[in-house]
Amino acid sequence: MSSGYAIELRHITKTFGSQVIANKDVTLSVRKGEILALLGENGSGKTTLMNMIAGIYYPDCGEIIIDEDAIEIRNPRDAFAHGIGMVHQHFKLVDVFTALENIALITDKDEKYDLKSIRKRAQAICEEYAFDLDLDQKVYEMSVSQKQTLEIVKVLIRNVNRLILDEPTAALTPQETEKLFSVMRRRRENGKSIIIITHKLHEVLAISDRVAILRKGEYIDTVDTATATESSLTDMMVGEKVTLDIARDEPVNPTKRLSIHNLSITNPEGIRVLNDVSFDAYGGEILGIAGISGNGQKELLEAIAGLQITEQGASIEYFPAEPEGHTEQLIGKTPREIRNLGVHLSFVPEDRLGMGLVGAMGMTDNMMLKSYNKGATPLADRRSPRQLAEEIKSELKIVTPSVSTPVSRLSGGNVQKVLVGREIAAAPSVLMTAYAVRGLDINTSYTIYNLLCEQKRKGVAIVYVGEDLDVLIDLCDRILVLCGGHCNGIVDARHTTKEEIGLLMTKLKEGAENE
Amino acid sequence: MSNHANHAVHEPFVRVVKRDRIRFSGKVVIRLVAILLALLVDALFILCVTGLNPISVYTTMFDGTFGTMRRFVTSLRDWAPLLLIGIALAPAFMMRFWNIGAEGQVLMGAMGTALVMVYGAPVMSTPVLFICMFVSAVVLGALWGLIPAAFKAKFGTNETLFTLMMNYVAIKIVSSFYNKWRGTASALGKLNKATEAGWFPKMNILGVNASYGITVIVTVIMVFLMYAYLKYTKQGYEIAVVGESVNTARYAGINVGKVIVRTMLISGALCGFTGFLVVAGSDQTISATTAGGNGFTAIIVAWLAKFNTFYMVLISFLLTFLDKGATQIASSYANLNDYAADIIKGIILFFILGSEFFIHYNLVFRGKKKEG
Numbered sequence: 001m002s003s004g005y006a007i008e009l010r011h012i013t014k015t016f017g018s019q020v021i022a023n024k025d026v027t028l029s030v031r032k033g034e035i036l037a038l039l040g041e042n043g044s045g046k047t048t049l050m051n052m053i054a055g056i057y058y059p060d061c062g063e064i065i066i067d068e069d070a071i072e073i074r075n076p077r078d079a080f081a082h083g084i085g086m087v088h089q090h091f092k093l094v095d096v097f098t099a100l101e102n103i104a105l106i107t108d109k110d111e112k113y114d115l116k117s118i119r120k121r122a123q124a125i126c127e128e129y130a131f132d133l134d135l136d137q138k139v140y141e142m143s144v145s146q147k148q149t150l151e152i153v154k155v156l157i158r159n160v161n162r163l164i165l166d167e168p169t170a171a172l173t174p175q176e177t178e179k180l181f182s183v184m185r186r187r188r189e190n191g192k193s194i195i196i197i198t199h200k201l202h203e204v205l206a207i208s209d210r211v212a213i214l215r216k217g218e219y220i221d222t223v224d225t226a227t228a229t230e231s232s233l234t235d236m237m238v239g240e241k242v243t244l245d246i247a248r249d250e251p252v253n254p255t256k257r258l259s260i261h262n263l264s265i266t267n268p269e270g271i272r273v274l275n276d277v278s279f280d281a282y283g284g285e286i287l288g289i290a291g292i293s294g295n296g297q298k299e300l301l302e303a304i305a306g307l308q309i310t311e312q313g314a315s316i317e318y319f320p321a322e323p324e325g326h327t328e329q330l331i332g333k334t335p336r337e338i339r340n341l342g343v344h345l346s347f348v349p350e351d352r353l354g355m356g357l358v359g360a361m362g363m364t365d366n367m368m369l370k371s372y373n374k375g376a377t378p379l380a381d382r383r384s385p386r387q388l389a390e391e392i393k394s395e396l397k398i399v400t401p402s403v404s405t406p407v408s409r410l411s412g413g414n415v416q417k418v419l420v421g422r423e424i425a426a427a428p429s430v431l432m433t434a435y436a437v438r439g440l441d442i443n444t445s446y447t448i449y450n451l452l453c454e455q456k457r458k459g460v461a462i463v464y465v466g467e468d469l470d471v472l473i474d475l476c477d478r479i480l481v482l483c484g485g486h487c488n489g490i491v492d493a494r495h496t497t498k499e500e501i502g503l504l505m506t507k508l509k510e511g512a513e514n515e
Numbered sequence: 516m517s518n519h520a521n522h523a524v525h526e527p528f529v530r531v532v533k534r535d536r537i538r539f540s541g542k543v544v545i546r547l548v549a550i551l552l553a554l555l556v557d558a559l560f561i562l563c564v565t566g567l568n569p570i571s572v573y574t575t576m577f578d579g580t581f582g583t584m585r586r587f588v589t590s591l592r593d594w595a596p597l598l599l600i601g602i603a604l605a606p607a608f609m610m611r612f613w614n615i616g617a618e619g620q621v622l623m624g625a626m627g628t629a630l631v632m633v634y635g636a637p638v639m640s641t642p643v644l645f646i647c648m649f650v651s652a653v654v655l656g657a658l659w660g661l662i663p664a665a666f667k668a669k670f671g672t673n674e675t676l677f678t679l680m681m682n683y684v685a686i687k688i689v690s691s692f693y694n695k696w697r698g699t700a701s702a703l704g705k706l707n708k709a710t711e712a713g714w715f716p717k718m719n720i721l722g723v724n725a726s727y728g729i730t731v732i733v734t735v736i737m738v739f740l741m742y743a744y745l746k747y748t749k750q751g752y753e754i755a756v757v758g759e760s761v762n763t764a765r766y767a768g769i770n771v772g773k774v775i776v777r778t779m780l781i782s783g784a785l786c787g788f789t790g791f792l793v794v795a796g797s798d799q800t801i802s803a804t805t806a807g808g809n810g811f812t813a814i815i816v817a818w819l820a821k822f823n824t825f826y827m828v829l830i831s832f833l834l835t836f837l838d839k840g841a842t843q844i845a846s847s848y849a850n851l852n853d854y855a856a857d858i859i860k861g862i863i864l865f866f867i868l869g870s871e872f873f874i875h876y877n878l879v880f881r882g883k884k885k886e887g
Contacts, residue, residue: 016533058530074527307765336768347766355762361755369767372752380749 005029005065006162006193007053007084012062014048022048026062026219028212030162033191035184037198037208037225039237041441043399043411045217046197047089050164054086055079066162080106085155086164089197089439091147093139099150100135103157118157125156129183144171144293152183161192169198170439173292174469174502181207199441200468201230215239238443246449246474249457254282256319257430257461258304264311265299265485273299275485281461283321283429286452288476288493289465290501293435296485297465298350301432304463305347306335318343321429321459339370346428348419350435350465356419359408363389363400366407367422392421396447413444420448424455431455432463437471449475469498483508530879542874549870553863560858565850572844572851576859579843580836588723590839592797595727595734596621596789597809598831601816602734602741602824603785606778609745609822611758612664616678618810619685620659620783622803624790626689627651628713629706629801632794633696636712644713649791656787657780659685664779668772682810686803693802705799715796727796734792737785742824754778786810819868837863 008029014022023045030036040046051057053064055076063070066082073079079086093102104118119135126133131149139147148168155163165184169177184194184207198204204211204225211228213220213236220236234242258281265274274296281287289297302308304316316330320342328341338345353359357366367385375381389403396417400410407418416436423431433452437445452475456462466472472479476493481504488504558569580590600617607614631639631648639647663677697703707713718728745751757764757774764771794801812834820826841856 058527072527305766334768334770335766336770339768349766351762354760355766358756358759358763360759365752365755368752369756369763372749373768378748378750380747380752 004031006032006034007195008065009049009053010063010065012049012052012059012064014045014052014057014059021217023052023059023214024217026214026217028219028222030193030195031210032193033188034209035188035194035196035207036222037196037204037211038214039198039201039204039211039233040214041237041443042413042439043216044214044237044441046214047166049214050086050166050195050197053079053084053162054164055084056086076106080158080160082162083160084162084164085158085160087148087151087155087166087168089166089170091151093147093150095140096138098136098138099133099142099153102139102150103135103154106154106158121157122153125153129186131183145173145176148172148180163187163192163194165194165196167197167199167439169200169203171293171467173467173505175506177203199439199445201233201442202470204228204233205230213237234442237441242443242446244442244446246446246471247453248475248477249453251282251285251456251477252459254284255321255459257281257283257321259315259317259319260304261315261317263300263303263314263316265296265303265308266311267299273485274303277482277485277487279480279487279490281430281463283459283461284456285478286456286462286464286476288472288479289463289482290467290469290472290479291482291505293467295482295505297434297482299485300482301347301349301434301463301465304330304430304432305345306330306333306338318430336373344427344429346423346426346431348416348423348431348433348436350438352415352419353408357407357415360406362402362404362406363393363398363418364403366418367392367425369422370426388422388425392418392425396421412439413441416440416448417444420451424451428455428460430461430463432465434465435467436464438467445471469501472501473498481505528881532877532879534875534877537874545870545873546867549866549873550863553866556866557859557862560862561851565848565855567848567851572848572859575844575847576840579839579841582843584721585723586839588720588725590835591720591731592725592727593838594832594835595730596793597813597816597835598827599730599734599737599789599792600786600809600813601820601827601831602737603782603789604813604817605741605820605822605824605827606745606751606754607660607782608817609758610754610775610778612667612775612779613675614660614663614678614779614782615675615811615814616659616663616681617782617786617813618806618808619678619682620656620786621790621793621806621810622682622685622689623659624652624656624787625794625798625801625805626685626692626790627653627655627787628791628794629692632706632713636707636710641712645795648713648795649788652787652791652794653784654787656790657784660779660781660783660786661776664776668775689801689805690803703800703802706794706801707799711799713795714799726799727792730792730796738824738828745822745824750774750777819871833867834864 010027012023012026016022026049038046048057052059053073055073055078058074064073071082073082094105100115100119100122103122104113104115122135131153133146133149133153142150168180172180187194196208205228208225210222210224211233212222215237231244234244261278263274263277264272267273277300289300291297299308303310310331314331318328318330320326325342328343330338349355358369364382364386367388368380368382372380386403392398393400393403398414398417400414407415420436436448440448452462452464464476473493473496478490479493479496479501480490481488481501483505486508488509491500554573561567561569561572579586581587600621604614604617628648628651631644631651635644635647659681663674663681666672666677667674693703715726715729717724717726720728720731745754753769753774756767756769757771761771790805793805798805816827816831816834819830837860841860844851845853845856
């Protein structure tokens with residue numbers, strides 16, 4: 001324990017193929033007993049760098065130094081041997097195994113597969129940190145927060161004292177985040193080191209001791225958190241001055257666009273995920289939807305898009321923007337039937353590559369996803385989609401080698417820009433977005449917010465499902481709060497507080513529950 | 516943790532790195548090296564096990580396809596159905612619908628053709644007979660594709676098991692008719708032997724008089740048609756979207772069930788059409804082995820070609836070449852039987868398939884780590 005550093009990285013470079021330089025000559029260090037935040041825009045190489053420490057990738061050149069020795073980390077087992085463990089952004093769990101079986105998966109190769117002793121050790125860890133984890137629960141039955149807890153236990157059981165967390169709070173509620181932070185602080189008090197990757201600047205400021213910044217794969221600087229502000233960090237991350245403002249106008253002449261009554265949905269597992277929800281959405285207004293994830297947001301948007309089977313008695317009425325149009329009932333119609341009615345409904349779903357886009361196809365082919373069927377010829381027209389792809393690429397500054405590069409190879413922010421760009425280009429009268437900025441860096445996030453505000457000015461009715469309450473309050477005009485599939489209240493975003501929304505998210509109003 | 520830091524850990528001996536792209540020439544070199552290596556290993560095998568001169572064995576193998584013009588044309592007869600079934604499988608596989616029932620679909624097509632040949636020939640004029648044979652083959656093949664597709668679209672059944680089982684049903688149907696028509700004879704023999712009704716007319720291919728000229732021509736036309744269908748039509752686009760993600764397809768407003776059924780109708784119909792070509796063009800008879808395992812071999816053809824029909828031309832030809840070569844050496848050398856010939860063929864296939872790995876991945880050996 002001679003040097004004060006837990007991990008030092010020296011001149012690390014990693015390339016993928018000949019084109020992509022993920023990390024270029026990165027030198028940075030983590031002290032013992034500190035929480036280091038690693039900050040950078042999407043695609044700046046944070047995760048790649050951490051994956052090299054965790055043994056997922058192997059650096060092209062450079063050294064990783066622990067306790068003054070240059071070490072080789074060839075696989076996660078080597079990393080564990082050096083006390084390094086990583087909790088990945090996308091959980092690495094076997095869905096059909098129980099929590100305990102998942103923990104047992106990563107025992108040492110010399111170690112016996114002894115569930116009893118592993119259970120004992122896991123229980124000890126759960127007690128120490130007051131984790132609420134049922135070791136016999138199957139992973140597919142767990143909430144996001146429980147899965148995360150399991151991932152952490154899985155790593156801690158290997159006596160890890162250098163912990164890496166890759167966007168651990170992306171899908172957590174404020175309460176769950178606070179709980180995770182208290183665990184992190186406890187570990188810091190015990191002299192352990194933690195590296196955390198997160199895009200949420202207020203979290204960086206709240207939890208970390210120092211902040212290391214990467215930009216386009218290169219190391220920029222490490223600063224003390226105490227001297228940093230949100231805007232100073234953003235400027236370093238982006239490399240230029242950025243203004244973090246949402247230009248929210250008062251709604252101009254809002255007209256009723258969607259009227260939803262008594263919407264209930266029971267999912268295939270027989271659970272009532274949406275319960276008698278009624279509300280109106282207006283053109284020229286952003287209606288926010290708040291709620292802990294999994295409280296019916298997904299089903300609500302999919303029902304409007306024609307992708308869910310609703311229960312009897314529900315009604316989704318569409319009032320066209322044009323005075324000569326007819327009011328249409330959307331219940332019971334498929335997405336194509338809705339489109340054929342002339343209803344311009346754009347939808348940015350939560351699962352971008354699994355629902356909104358085709359990962360293996362390029363931008364061009366993704367542009368035509370909803371419009372390929374136009375025209376009478378059996379041949380698909382690719383010329384206009386290609387033009388549109390080029391336009392969107394230059395307008396939203398999408399980083400891609402070409403419009404025919406599979407979109408799954410783009411970084412998360414660029415994938416989202418492709419999706420949002422297409423949906424806005426369809427000239428919608430209703431635009432629904434689910435977690436539009438999840439996993440996106442701050443610069444891209446504000447690009448998206450301002451795109452939405454622009455659409456609002458054009459008279460589009462926007463439904464914005466979000467998780468960051470600060471943003472919901474700054475961006476939206478009204479906020480509908482879902483709790484357990486119930487509409488637990490609609491508040492005026494200009495006159496509400498985070499606390500009021502937080503309460504509505506967690507506590508069902510009296511009388512709303514009628515089972 | 517200091518005890519860990521001291522134990523010697525070396526840079527891994529070899530690392531596998533995904534290539535982002537490879538030049539065309541690189542691909543050619545890798546494949547050529549693979550073939551050379553295969554020939555070397557085969558040479559060792561031939562020398563050690565049989566004591567024969569590998570070069571002369573290879574020459575004989577080459578002669579299997581290219582020895583005489585007749586052999587070459589006969590190879591075309593075997594090559595065309597294999598390729599055509601590969602083409603038939605392409606849309607299904609692109610949709611990620613694992614149709615391993617091509618064997619049965621071809622057999623049902625053959626069955627449909629034979630039924631019309633046996634019962635229709637006495638009462639039909641030649642053009643009507645051919646049209647009826649064609650329609651009957653295509654309809655039965657399509658039906659064999661439709662049944663598993665409809666169940667998948669309606670109830671979400673597993674198409675792999677379903678299509679596989681349909682093969683056995685088809686085999687039994689063909690066997691029972693075979694036995695019925697054979698009567699007390701030891702084998703069925705050619706259908707309509709006296710009248711040659713329902714036989715394709717012989718035509719001159721490269722100086723060889725053969726009845727399967729139509730088969731070869733139609734197959735070549737289908738290479739272009741299927742390529743265009745998958746690449747340039749709206750239906751081809753739908754197939755690609757459904758194959759990549761059913762959820763995205765639903766989101767885009769594509770009727771997934773309809774696409775599954777339509778695509779399998781096409782796939783099955785083309786297989787049935789192959790059965791028609793085989794019976795009317797080359798076999799003029801039917802048995803449970805009419806498809807001859809091509810329905811399964813074609814899976815390799817379709818997969819290796821990544822559903823590109825032009826690559827399928829090459830791959831199916833390679834497979835035919837190896838097959839012909841193996842038969843040729845087995846019949847030319849006393850101490851090289853069928854099994855040894857199959858081993859030689861297998862080794863070559865192994866290396867060629869294995870070379871795909873090196874086209875997609877690069878190996879980085881220890882000591883190549885650049886110093887920063």
